[in-house]
Amino acid sequence: MATLTYRDALNEALREEMQRDGDVYLMGEEVAEYNGAYKVSRGLLEEFGPMRVVDTPIAELGFAGIGVGSAMTGLRPVIEMMTWNFALLAIDQIVNVAAKIRYMSGGQIGCPIVFRGPGGAALQLGAQHSQAFESWYAHIPGLKVVMPATPADAKGLLKSAIRDNNPVVFIEGEMLYNLKGEVPEGEHLVPIGVADVKRAGQDVTIICHSKTVAPALNAAKALSEEGIDAEVLDLRTIRPLDEEAILRSVAKTHRVVVAEEGWYFAGVGAQIVDLIQREAFDDLDAPVLRVHQADVPMPYNKYLEKAAKADATKIAAAVRRVCYKD
Amino acid sequence: MATLTYRDALNEALREEMQRDGDVYLMGEEVAEYNGAYKVSRGLLEEFGPMRVVDTPIAELGFAGIGVGSAMTGLRPVIEMMTWNFALLAIDQIVNVAAKIRYMSGGQIGCPIVFRGPGGAALQLGAQHSQAFESWYAHIPGLKVVMPATPADAKGLLKSAIRDNNPVVFIEGEMLYNLKGEVPEGEHLVPIGVADVKRAGQDVTIICHSKTVAPALNAAKALSEEGIDAEVLDLRTIRPLDEEAILRSVAKTHRVVVAEEGWYFAGVGAQIVDLIQREAFDDLDAPVLRVHQADVPMPYNKYLEKAAKADATKIAAAVRRVCYKD
Amino acid sequence: MAVSTSDAPKTRRRGTDAPFAAQYHDWLRMMHLIRRFEERAGEAYSIGQIGGFCHLYIGQEAVAVGLISALRADDYVISAYREHGQALARGITPRAIMAELYGKATGCSGGKGGSMHLFDLARGFMGGHGIVGGQIPLGAGFAWAAKYRKTEQVSLTFFGEAAANIGSFHEALNMAGLWKLPAVFVIENNGYGMGTAVKRSAAITDLHLRAASYGMPGVEVDGQDIVAVREAAETAYARARAGEGPTLLDIRTFRYVGHSMSDAASGTYRSKEELDASRQRDPIALLEARMRDAGLLDDAALAELVASVAAEVADAATFAEESPEPEASELWTDVFAPTGEEG
Amino acid sequence: MAVSTSDAPKTRRRGTDAPFAAQYHDWLRMMHLIRRFEERAGEAYSIGQIGGFCHLYIGQEAVAVGLISALRADDYVISAYREHGQALARGITPRAIMAELYGKATGCSGGKGGSMHLFDLARGFMGGHGIVGGQIPLGAGFAWAAKYRKTEQVSLTFFGEAAANIGSFHEALNMAGLWKLPAVFVIENNGYGMGTAVKRSAAITDLHLRAASYGMPGVEVDGQDIVAVREAAETAYARARAGEGPTLLDIRTFRYVGHSMSDAASGTYRSKEELDASRQRDPIALLEARMRDAGLLDDAALAELVASVAAEVADAATFAEESPEPEASELWTDVFAPTGEEG
Ligand SMILES: Cc1ncc(C[n+]2csc(CCOP(=O)(O)OP(=O)(O)O)c2C)c(N)n1
Ligand SMILES: Cc1ncc(C[n+]2csc(CCOP(=O)(O)OP(=O)(O)O)c2C)c(N)n1
Ligand SMILES: [Mg+2]
Ligand SMILES: [Mg+2]
Secondary structure (H helix, E strand, O other), X not given: OEEEEHHHHHHHHHHHHHHHOOOEEEEEOOOOOOOOOOOOOOOHHHHHOOOOEEEOOXXXXXXHHHHHHHHHOOOEEEEEOOOOOHHHHXXXXXXXXHOOHHHHOOOOOOOOOEEEXXXXXXXXXXXXXXXXXXXXXHOOOOOEEEOOOOHHHHHHHHHHHHHOOOOEEEEEOOOOOOOEEEEOOOOOOOOOOOOEEEEOOOOEEEEEOHHHHHHHHXXXXXXXXXXXXXXXXXXXXXXXXXXXXXXXXXXXXXXXXXXXXXXXXXXXXXXXXXXXXXHOHHHOOOOOEEEOOOOOOOOOOHHHHHHHOOOHHHHHHHHHHHOOOO | OEEEEHHHHHHHXXXXXXXXXXXXXXXXXXXXOOOOOOOOOOOHHHHHOOOOEEEOOOOHHHHHHHHHHHHHOOOEEEEEOOXXXXXXXXXXXXXXXXXXXXXXXXXXXXXXXXXXXXXXXXXXXXXXXOEOOHHHHHXXXXXXXXOOOOHHHHHHHHHHHHHXXXXXXXXXXXXXXXXXXXXXXXXXXXXOOOOEEEEOOOOEEEEEOHHHHHHHHHHHHHHHHOOOOEEEEEOOEEEOOOHHHHHHXXXXXXXXXXXXXOOOOOOHHHHHHHHHHHHOHHHOOOOOXXXXXXXXXXXXXXXXXXXXXXXXXXXXHHHHHHOOOO | OOOOOOOOOOEEOOOOOHHHHHHHHHHHHHHHHHHHHHHHHHHHHHOOOOOOOOOOOOOOHHHHHHHXXXXXXXXXXXXXOOXXXXXXXXXXXXXXXXXXXXXXXXXXXXXXXXXXXXXXXXXXXXXXXXXXXXXXXXXXXXXXXXXXXXXXOOEEEEEEHHHHHOHHHHHHHHHHHXXXXXXXXXXXXXXXXXXXXXXXXXXXXXXXXXXXXHOOOEEEEEOOOHHHHHHHHHHHHHHHHOOOOOEEEEEEOOOOOOOOOOOOOOOOOOOHHHHHHHHHHOHHHHHHHHHHHOOOOOHHHHHHHHHHHHHHHHHXXXXXXXXXXXXXXXXXXXXXXXXXXXX | OOOOOOOOOOEEOOOOOHHHHHHHHHHHHHHHHHXXXXXXXXXXXXXXXXXXXXXXXXXXXXXXXXXXXXXXXOOEEEOOOOOHHHHHHOOOXXXXXXXXXXXXXXXXXXXXXXXXXXXXXXXXXXXXXXXXXXXXXXXXXXXXXXXXXXXXXXXXXXXXHHHHHOHHHHHHHHHHHHOOOOEEEEEEEOOEEOOEEHHHHOOOOOHHHHHHHHOOOEEXXXXXXXXXXXXXXXXXXXXXHOOOOOEEEEEEOOOOOOOOOOOOOOOOOOOHHHHHHHHHHOHHHXXXXXXXXXXXXXXXXXXXXXXXXXXXXHHXXXXXXXXXXXXXXXXXXXXXXXXXXXX
8 A cells, every 4th residue: 555645645536536537527726737725636737637627716606606517417526625714605505506406406406516625724824714614514414524534534535425426525634634644546435424443442432533533543542541441433424424333432432522623512523412412321421522622713823723722632631531530 | 561573573673773873774685675575674764764774786795794894893784684595695704704803803803793684494485595504603603693582582682682792693583573472662682692481391391492482382382281391491592502591491300302493413402412411411311302404405395394394293292202201 | 799898788679580480489379378377376376376485477588488499409597586487488398387386296396496496407407596696607517517528508597687796696707708618698687686676786787798897798688579589599609609608698678577476566666657668568569569560470370379378377287286295205305316326 | 087898908107206206205115114024024934933824915015005105094904815015004013013923912913813814903904804805895894884974984905806706806896886985996916816817717807897897997007106006096085085986996016926935936827037027117116216216215315214124124023023922811802892891
């Protein structure tokens, strides 16, 4: 297996799927001549030409709609949002058309489209550029929401997303693009809707996704030295949620911490808590605790920003509490 | 006390606040010459003139931004969204500016603005016109989210929202506009952030808001004949959430059903479950159950639509289950 | 065709009759069918057989028929919520449309879409959309797909004049002009967006001039004269199929009825006089006059046409009434694609 | 002033010197201050003293100074994320801005905003916004407030040429034109949006022509000639204060640097040659030449000016470095208004 960055794993997935299916094209701001704002599409213009790797004006609502329209005719667009913050301008097309067109048309018209780009915070980008919206998209029936945490999952899930006949919201992370890992060559497909145990453990389950997976693993490492054996469950897909994997782990550990990058109110973690207390009420030895961003817009100052973010220390502290070890 | 419709209670609140403060103005589509698509602003143009009751082009993003900009200078706009479905087009201004401007400016610039209009489903309006987005707005720090269920609360809360120095998302209901009830005349202010026990009970708590309050009361009535004494707690405000009122009721009844109009995944109910299991873990005699819209885009057909919606029957069934009486 | 960067509005006048005479009868019948269908839908709505919002097309018939009659079978059509007339003109049967308004399983969207969401993929009829302006980028997207596939298909997008003030109009037309997409954007300018007259919602009222911002021709067309509409359509389609890019048509027409069934035809925002004046140039009457002048129509033929249209609409209503409701299980279908058919 | 409905681009040429001669020295000093400030910010960024995104204004100085120097103290200014120069021109001190870039408590946004979010309410400097086009409706909103209050204030809104393709531009300009708001919309046309040249993002490249869609004058201005900028500004402000409505200025300028600190000045999307050519009409050099011609500047005076600017910027950097970080408790403040001060 080759060792690739998360960025190059995405690039490989795009290249392979565009080679495999002529209906797949990539559209967005700076994806072609600039090779992508974060260089995810490097080399694709050269290989596939300007009809399949398309630079757009700054018009998220418009090019999201063009992508959705083309998908309604059977093309399989991959629409890059330079960041998911900007997708707020396009959200009407994602929610009111992509997610509903099959239902409104009585099943006649599908929408095989992938919206992808980095979500959440990077470093010191300020309040408007540092937001995690996965709970919003996951709220909407008709959308799938995928958030890989590793290069291998990034490749395997993007390939599955492009082949999926439904609209997929595919959220990457600017802070993940340089992450290195082993990535299977060629036909490597990770199924949408299947969570992954990134670390097996007996005492407590840390449920995480995307940028909280690495801190969760670090927390688990630290906790193991304190005699707490944590299982780290990476959701990988937020919608459809792998409820069985969650309940399986809870049945084993009886204690849960849910860590996510975004805000707490009606966040993804809240839904997971709802699931667990409903389906595993008697399995629980302690309330489920959550780790998430401070309930404020993201500040620019680096110390305030660090204090606002979910991290390994906060996850470990929450784990100690659910294990009554604090 | 006069008996007014919810519509006229809102109209009275607008009129009184516009009389009280010359900085308050109403802007939106059809609010002036047409008296509002749902006639909430009837007579206001006549009384206050075209600078304070302003018809706009169909440009939600633009007039939301104009409202936010004017609020940054100290005016107190009330921006009507003909329905909250259309506010998806304006959500960037609500989330990226109104909710963040005070924080980003280090506290210099406030945004005393109310965005108001009907949310959720009416009757057979189809998938694009039948959506409840309160969990989205409640997710965002910097926004308050208010959802009155009765004429009295509609008047009292709208007056408080207009006087609030923060952006307030004020969600009404097309199906509520004709609802009649007693409304105190004049200076009737209902504080934002305070829930209201609409029916006291001992056995179980039904937590609801907006359009699920009436069905919750009907369910409670039906259940009382079965010997189940349900408390009906109307949240009235989603954000800030009245956590004390919720925990107080749970401490009394030990059983909870949360009923909301919208979808379940990361809905308002999920957050309430998170709160309760975290803060009242040992008080609970049964898992909290939720009642919500079917997890599909809203269908047009009237029978399918009825089947999709939360109603008294579904609430009563959920109550029986948490009471182990089914 | 006039490019819109000059000031004078270009109004397309009645063209020569010759090229279209053979089609007048079909056009007339379709315009009568639309009008009668809408009248019947209005009746059904007022007695509760149709629910939700219902926006009628009466008065605007020549716009849909003039434009859609010139399309190829594989072209795309998309519209807003006032789309019954366009759906009929595109060949969706009155039965399938009426059944959809009734929410029946036999409706063109299986009863799940309703009046605002009519679809027929086989005919390239892509909706039926409820968010003002939302269909404009979608229409550009069909044109993008046609260019991508090199099919010389045209994408025809209808929207009201009030939608010309929303952001998606600007973004979609800019990209369509930039990429020379085979798209035709039709402003169905009936003068009002709900209760708001054009001059109260747009900084300029000659909306065809906005085409200049997007490097495409902008043409004002007399929407009550079906021949003028048809001529403008053919010029625009030829341009699109030739790869020369999109066209913006500002088609002036009238809505004889209220915005929707819950809005009066006149009173609050327009006077009875204005409404009556608008009826003076009725698109159906104009074509009938044209046909009589050309000796192509007499009373008997007209009576027969009207009768057959009435029968067809009556049949559609009966069909809708007698059709079954969707199965309860339909609530849960069509949210996602059937699994196992990945691309 | 030329209304943009005709084809020929109107370029404002150097005007007569007389009216402004007295202000040349201040303008020149401010342009030097902006350039030196930006150079210093770039240095600080490259050694990690400044984080996040940092978009420099070098090359565009005459635009900010020419426009803002003509404003009243109570007017409003709003911009995007490339706003250091406008903030300086509006009188926010180099100390307060540099400290904000460093994220310090003494910054003009208390360290919470950063480079993209500079604010100073007392000076009517309303940000510093990061969503392309997002500030355009806000600028229209300030103009609405001025009209509402009858203050004759002007609202000046800066945005890049790439922002002229986004929906908020269209919606805001239409309402501004419709309501004759006292707004001036400035396209800072530096030819590129990140790596995309105007001709690859806009269907027409003479963006001032878009004003015709909104019933307002559209003027193309030479943005390297501060006198031309100032003249265009005065005409537009006079029009706005007189209640005649908004103006769209398409000001042609150059960005000498990369889009942000993480983008090279030339290479991928523009050639070294193009970049060098653009420097031939440097706004600072042009004003210096104009002043020397008029006998208003000599080497000694220039040396003194440059030295004082360098000292002021050095002082700002020292101030920023030595300023305290915000208190940890600041994380939780400013989310909501302090309670007890309801309106
Ligand atoms: C984004 C959005 N805003 C508001 C509405 C409510 N609405 C429905 S139709 C309409 C008027 C549209 O007028 P026009 O575009 O001229 O089309 P017409 O109804 O005249 O055919 C409005 C405001 C909507 N559906 N979508
Ligand atoms: C809505 C939105 N889309 C994309 C971006 C990313 N982005 C930031 S600046 C920029 C280019 C803007 O170019 P222009 O408007 O010409 O301004 P300039 O940078 O040249 O001053 C882009 C695409 C953004 N911030 N907001
Ligand atoms: Mg109209
Ligand atoms: Mg630029």
